Amino acid sequence: MILSYLLMCILFVLLGTAIGSLLSMLPGLHVYNVIGFFLLFYFTMGGLGMDPMLMVLMLIGMLVSYAFVFTIPSIYFSAPDDSTMFVLMPSQRYLKERKGHEAVVLIATGALIGVMAITIFVPIFMNVLGVIWNIALANMHWIIGAVIAFMLLSEFPKDFGRHKNPLHGLKEGWKTILAGYLTFFLAGLLGVITFSKTLIPAGHAFQSLMAPLIGLFATSSIILNLISKYEIPEQNIPKSIDAKPKDIVHGSVAGSIGGLFAAFIPAVTAGVGGYMSSHAFAQQGDKSFLVSMGASRVVYYVGAIALFFLPTLHLRRGALAMGINLFFTPETVQQFYLVDAGIALAGIISFFIVIYASKFLAKTIPKVNPKTLNIVVLGVLIVLVYIMTSWVGLLIMSVATAIGLVPVLFNSRRSHCLAVILVPIWLNMSGITLAPLLGLW
Amino acid sequence: MKGFAHFLAGLTTATFVVVIANAYYGHNLIADAIVQNKALILILGGIFGILPDTIDFRFAKYLQRHDYEVDMDEWNLDPKKVANTLARAINQASEENREVNVMLHTVKISSDQWRQYNVHFDTENNKVICDIGPIISGFEKRPYITTYLPKEKAHAEASFKPKLNYGYDAVTHVDILSGPDFSFFPEKDGSVRADFIPWHRRWGHSITMGILLAPIGFMLYGFTPLGWTAFWIIMLGYWSHILTDHFGLMGSNMFPPFTTRRVPGFKVTRSMSPLANIFTNYSNILLIIFNMNAWSKVHYFEMPWATMLGLSSKVNYAEWYVVSLLNYIIYYILPPILVAYFAVAYYEKKKGYRELTDKEAMTKEQLEELGGVNV
Numbered sequence: 043m044i045l046s047y048l049l050m051c052i053l054f055v056l057l058g059t060a061i062g063s064l065l066s067m068l069p070g071l072h073v074y075n076v077i078g079f080f081l082l083f084y085f086t087m088g089g090l091g092m093d094p095m096l097m098v099l100m101l102i103g104m105l106v107s108y109a110f111v112f113t114i115p116s117i118y119f120s121a122p123d124d125s126t127m128f129v130l131m132p133s134q135r136y137l138k139e140r141k142g143h144e145a146v147v148l149i150a151t152g153a154l155i156g157v158m159a160i161t162i163f164v165p166i167f168m169n170v171l172g173v174i175w176n177i178a179l180a181n182m183h184w185i186i187g188a189v190i191a192f193m194l195l196s197e198f199p200k201d202f203g204r205h206k207n208p209l210h211g212l213k214e215g216w217k218t219i220l221a222g223y224l225t226f227f228l229a230g231l232l233g234v235i236t237f238s239k240t241l242i243p244a245g246h247a248f249q250s251l252m253a254p255l256i257g258l259f260a261t262s263s264i265i266l267n268l269i270s271k272y273e274i275p276e277q278n279i280p281k282s283i284d285a286k287p288k289d290i291v292h293g294s295v296a297g298s299i300g301g302l303f304a305a306f307i308p309a310v311t312a313g314v315g316g317y318m319s320s321h322a323f324a325q326q327g328d329k330s331f332l333v334s335m336g337a338s339r340v341v342y343y344v345g346a347i348a349l350f351f352l353p354t355l356h357l358r359r360g361a362l363a364m365g366i367n368l369f370f371t372p373e374t375v376q377q378f379y380l381v382d383a384g385i386a387l388a389g390i391i392s393f394f395i396v397i398y399a400s401k402f403l404a405k406t407i408p409k410v411n412p413k414t415l416n417i418v419v420l421g422v423l424i425v426l427v428y429i430m431t432s433w434v435g436l437l438i439m440s441v442a443t444a445i446g447l448v449p450v451l452f453n454s455r456r457s458h459c460l461a462v463i464l465v466p467i468w469l470n471m472s473g474i475t476l477a478p479l480l481g482l483w
Numbered sequence: 484m485k486g487f488a489h490f491l492a493g494l495t496t497a498t499f500v501v502v503i504a505n506a507y508y509g510h511n512l513i514a515d516a517i518v519q520n521k522a523l524i525l526i527l528g529g530i531f532g533i534l535p536d537t538i539d540f541r542f543a544k545y546l547q548r549h550d551y552e553v554d555m556d557e558w559n560l561d562p563k564k565v566a567n568t569l570a571r572a573i574n575q576a577s578e579e580n581r582e583v584n585v586m587l588h589t590v591k592i593s594s595d596q597w598r599q600y601n602v603h604f605d606t607e608n609n610k611v612i613c614d615i616g617p618i619i620s621g622f623e624k625r626p627y628i629t630t631y632l633p634k635e636k637a638h639a640e641a642s643f644k645p646k647l648n649y650g651y652d653a654v655t656h657v658d659i660l661s662g663p664d665f666s667f668f669p670e671k672d673g674s675v676r677a678d679f680i681p682w683h684r685r686w687g688h689s690i691t692m693g694i695l696l697a698p699i700g701f702m703l704y705g706f707t708p709l710g711w712t713a714f715w716i717i718m719l720g721y722w723s724h725i726l727t728d729h730f731g732l733m734g735s736n737m738f739p740p741f742t743t744r745r746v747p748g749f750k751v752t753r754s755m756s757p758l759a760n761i762f763t764n765y766s767n768i769l770l771i772i773f774n775m776n777a778w779s780k781v782h783y784f785e786m787p788w789a790t791m792l793g794l795s796s797k798v799n800y801a802e803w804y805v806v807s808l809l810n811y812i813i814y815y816i817l818p819p820i821l822v823a824y825f826a827v828a829y830y831e832k833k834k835g836y837r838e839l840t841d842k843e844a845m846t847k848e849q850l851e852e853l854g855g856v857n858v
Contacts, residue, residue: 321487
């Protein structure tokens with residue numbers, strides 16, 4: 043009985059991993075969008091008469107594989123999301139140097155170590171995490187505020203020091219900074235509107251963030267590729283990657299801690315967590331950074347689920363934890379360890395899927411005209427957004443794309459686009475209500 | 484230290500100010516303002532903790548005037564021009580008895596590629612040597628090995644007359660983003676002192692500036708307990724940056740306009756060292772958690788030493804706090820740091836890593852800050 047149940051559990055993890063991997067290859071499609079439909083179907087069919095834990099494991103398989111496999115469209119199709127956006131610059135550099143596959147392997151290695159960190163360290167530090175959560179809970183408003191302040195203050199001028207006089211220098215230097223602040227303001231405003239009023243059809247309300255996120259991160263990158271000279275040369279597929287153990291260890295520790303921070307603190311996503319930890323761990327060099335972003339992303343998405351099942355915490359963070367909580371309440375330590383094992387299994391399989399998919403694409407993508415590829419990806423995104431959120435979503439995506447292009451064109455940090463999530467949640471936690479002022483209530 | 488370490492140090496300082504202010508005003512006044520009324524006063528610590536670098540890199544940098552600018556491009560690489568300009572500036576500083584500034588611009592090729600060149604101050608033979616290096620890529624500065632120039636085109640030397648006091652690594656690499664600048668100052672003994680990136684760690688990194696900015700606390704909260712708390716958070720948060728930087732090599736100019744030179748740092752650590760940054764950040768995060776627990780109405784953890792001594796936060800808060808903090812540092816902060824430190828030291832010794840000299844580290848520290856890595 044126990045053995046057959048375990049086999050069923052493994053089967054459902056594998057099923058989730060397979061579905062998640064396939065869907066994650068589609069640029070712009072977030073696993074949370076798909077999980078929403080899965081849950082809708084599951085509830086409509088009365089739970090399909092199956093053990094809820096099996097459904098939980100399947101969804102976890104989907105999430106883990108998404109955290110791994112979405113690296114592929116981010117790098118090869120230049121369609122990142124809010125966290126892979128941070129690896130876009132270094133990975134495109136790698137692509138140009140025929141090392142796209144190496145970039146994927148580095149990110150996947152970080153992700154695999156991130157999975158190991160979750161499965162091993164979260165149970166060990168179970169009690170400590172519970173205590174920290176209790177202490178931090180009442181202080182979330184200023185912690186998120188501090189994250190925002192750091193993001194804004196750490197933007198530095200990117201001029202090249204050529205100026206006629208101090209005033210000209212200030213103008214040149216502050217161009218990028220002000221563009222960054224404008225992006226932050228506009229993305230924050232878009233976030234406040236999105237969170238305060240459901241503009242898309244009510245039946246798709248759980249997809250309300252899809253259009254802004256795709257616009258801010260994916261379509262803006264693709265449009266940039268379309269208007270600039272963008273070529274993907276023949277890619278090398280080396281037998282081993284040229285990275286020192288020091289880079290791997292440094293990157294994965296930094297990324298795992300950044301991801302855990304993001305999983306813990308509301309509004310902070312994997313990208314912000316990884317970005318902050320790269321500062322905290324004084325990271326230098328692309329390799330360590332790519333590893334850290336892989337780890338951060340996985341720990342953020344998957345860690346949120348681990349924290350939800352953690353017996354001392356049951357923290358509901360992320361759309362999957364909230365979705366699962368609609369039909370399942372974690373109660374026992376056994377459930378936690380089952381989920382932990384499911385995460386590990388899905389992580390190992392997803393790692394190999396990413397590697398093989400990357401090898402395939404590294405051989406195939408250079409044969410495709412990059413402009414054609416970008417137009418196709420843009421088309422896929424438009425169709426997806428239209429199906430999920432109707433024409434209103436397309437309109438929101440267009441606005442978000444325009445905002446997302448500001449930092450790209452002025453060479454400021456694209457991380458400011460994350461204000462779309464940070465600002466509304468921070469305002470909410472600080473008891474500041476802007477919606478009535480904007481006529482949204 | 485990196486910007487994040489400064490930001491966190493400022494936040495940590497702010498939490499200590501809140502603990503003290505809370506005890507001073509009583510009735511959990513300040514903590515309640517933060518936890519229940521959602522005051523954002525603590526963020527001021529982080530903001531003013533990172534502000535000295537913000538001032539330097541966003542303002543002071545642009546106020547620096549240059550007597551000479553060396554601006555080459557890929558099709559006009561001239562190492563002689565670099566060497567001659569620097570030598571002339573050194574001579575001029577001595578002959579005209581005034582400060583002379585030189586800016587060396589980077590040679591940008593594409594959005595991600597630069598031509599590297601190196602400047603070497605040979606203080607023994609009174610020579611400036613310039614060598615044009617390879618084209619490099621990205622922040623990792625990977626060289627394209629086929630892009631080196633032949634030696635006769637890549638190398639040039641120029642002589643200068645006065646004795647040069649140059650406290651940095653002999654070789655400076657000029658490569659990505661914005662290039663470095665040098666100030667040459669005439670000294671009373673007839674020699675010339677060279678300052679690397681002269682606008683950095685001057686008035687923006689001073690105790691004086693912290694005092695001048697502190698009244699912003701009253702502007703935000705009036706002359707209320709919160710206003711006074713903000714006053715101290717701003718001043719001490721700002722000073723935390725100066726202090727943290729001072730553990731490195733370069734130091735800061737502490738009391739402008741009364742002092743004009745940087746006071747050398749304590750030389751305890753290297754500001755760009757990952758380990759130093761990690762240890763600082765780890766300590767700060769743990770201290771913030773400790774202080775949040777200390778001002779919370781319910782203490783989610785108690786330290787055993789305070790319990791053993793029969794101390795209670797309700798009866799003798801100050802004693803309870805100090806003993807608990809000491810206990811916390813000894814149990815949770817020091818051991819991981821010591822273990823990590825010795826493990827890394829053992830690993831580096833085993834691998835035969837060479838520790839940078841003070842001069843090398845100082846140059847690296849400056850160049851990394853210039854590249855925006857530390858901000």
